[in-house]
Amino acid sequence: LEARTGHQEETQEMIQRLQEKVEDYENYIQTGNAYLDIILRDKMRQAKESRIDVQAEVEFSKGKFIDGLDISTIFGNAWDNAMEACMELPAGKERFIRIYIDIMKKQLYIAVTNSMKGKAQKAGGRFLSRKEGTHGFGLYRIDGIVAKYGGYLKRRTEEGVFATEITLPLVQ
Numbered sequence: 561l562e563a564r565t566g567h568q569e570e571t572q573e574m575i576q577r578l579q580e581k582v583e584d585y586e587n588y589i590q591t592g593n594a595y596l597d598i599i600l601r602d603k604m605r606q607a608k609e610s611r612i613d614v615q616a617e618v619e620f621s622k623g624k625f626i627d628g629l630d631i632s633t634i635f636g637n638a639w640d641n642a643m644e645a646c647m648e649l650p651a652g653k654e655r656f657i658r659i660y661i662d663i664m665k666k667q668l669y670i671a672v673t674n675s676m677k678g679k680a681q682k683a684g685g686r687f688l689s690r691k692e693g694t695h696g697f698g699l700y701r702i703d704g705i706v707a708k709y710g711g712y713l714k715r716r717t718e719e720g721v722f723a724t725e726i727t728l729p730l731v732q
Contacts, residue, residue, distance in 0.1 A: 595632055603643070610643065613655065614656070614659070630709075639672070643674075654675055656675045671725045673722070676717075
């Protein structure tokens, strides 16, 4: 009887782990773009582990004109910056990342908004990196990609929040 009870507990634990994995998989967004799907799945997992609330609304069906490496650069850098800013907040504070991608006025609209400690600082018209020993190269890379596609980029900050908005003309 004792061995049987131990086996049942072990089976219950396995079922619990499997359910958690299925729930995690179901919560990931399917954008139809393999590059973006991988990035979002990985970054959302990291955010969950770091207790960062993520809300994402993604309509990327018309984003096929963007090169995979450019997708990786935009979303990888934007997400990494957002996560780093969130992690500056104490664990009890509200940490969040909001991703919104849709078509607006014949353009692909991308918005990444995150919580942060304080307000981002600017110098020479550019936002400064808070990372020691680096200079915000990710921001420069995003700027270059937006220019490559003839798009527009706007970054804003207010107390406790940072937002990046990108619009890219749709390729017909």
